[in-house]
Amino acid sequence: MKPTIFFTFCVMLCQSSFALGTKDSTLIATTSSIISNTIPLPEEVNQPLLWIKNRQLSNGLVESAEGSNFVSLYDNALAALVYTIHDDRESTEKILDYFSHRLDTEFIEFGGGYYQFRRGDGSQTRRKWIGDNAWLLIAINHYSERFSSSKYETMALALENWLRTQQAEDGGLWGGIQANGKRIHKITEGIITAFNAVPGYDDFHKGILLYLKENRWDQKESLLLAWPENPKYQYAMDLHSLGSLIYPTLSDQLLTKADRYGTRQISSINGQKIRGYCFDEDKDVIWLEGTAQMALAFNQSGMEEEGKQLIREIKKTLIYSKTNDSVAGVPYSVNQGTNYGESKLWEHADQAAAISSSAWYVFALKNFNPFKQAGNKNVPAADKFWLR
Helix, strand or coil: CCHHHHHHHHHHHCCCCCCCCCCCHHHCCCHHHCCCCCCCCCHHHHHHHHHHHCCECCCCCECCECCCCEEEHHHHHHHHHHHHHCCCHHHHHHHHHHHHCCHHHHHHCCCCCCCCEEECCCCECCCEEHHHHHHHHHHHHHHHHHCCCCCCHHHHHHHHHHHHHCECCCCCECCEECCCCCEECCCHHHHHHHHHHCCCCCHHHHHHHHHHHHHCEECCCCEECCCCCCHHHCCCCHHHHHHHHHCCCCCCCCCHHHHHHEEEEECCCCCCEEEEECCCCCCCCCEHHHHHHHHHHHHHCCCHHHHHHHHHHHHCCCEECCCCCCCEECECECCCCECCCCCECCCCCCCCEEHHHHHHHHHHHHCCCCCCCCCCCCCCHHHCHHHC
């Protein structure tokens, strides 16, 4: 999740909500009741998996950090994927049911798209972001395949159709709708996520590739551009990791070129020196969600030793739950600093375990690529501009 988006909402909704606090004991699940129909998991996977499970509220939503009363559509999609790959159908359906029950009153009534952020009780802001809606579609697609179910077919089709309506004449996708009704500018991360989420390969996908070629591709560097209008921040680390996971043949050097964001920082939690990746080239903070994405990308690309090294670094950052000391999650960042661009990370981003980082850590441990299911789109060679 792009931190600049998350930060804006946190300031508005939850300036102090990321402080670690107590939690209703009814929300703390025991190990024996976490996952149905699965064999015991190694301790390394069990801790973040159970921590994610313990974030699920009684209404089915998953809070983004322990005791935060903050809910992100993206984090819920990631949690649904974590539950799905561990065959926890009940927990997955609690999340998907929540949004399915609001298909008419939230999605359709207000012009399509689910809102990006809400509180634990479900009250939401009015911002709609294509990236998070694309992630929800990815989660539904995995659920449908894993459990051979068409239960959420209507919601999936609604999400797909709305994503398609965001396409501009140049093939790019608008980022969604701000709370004030204005369009969000075209953001590369969201565009490539939607490319993967929408099934198949047709003019929608072809248009996206044409847009990327003409507007977001650095031919000399063989890299996708995040912010071409701003040379200082024209590159973003997640376009290396996500780019590799969505387009495996994008560039042979895509992952090694991410060294430009590599840094070492001291953990605010335990004082250990951690190696990982920043959001951008100012290298003032380690972004653990992105570092976990890189670990997975290395694993998927056959660079297992590099992936294992990052996993060992991430493991050093685990924060044990205040309410259940047998489970632990990964914080959003190792230390305080700036997010993508120059605005500062929100308070406690480095001190509270986060769903996004913890989920991607699980994906890396399991070597699970959430984009792989829809990755084989039979893209014509002529449309793969990066191969030219």
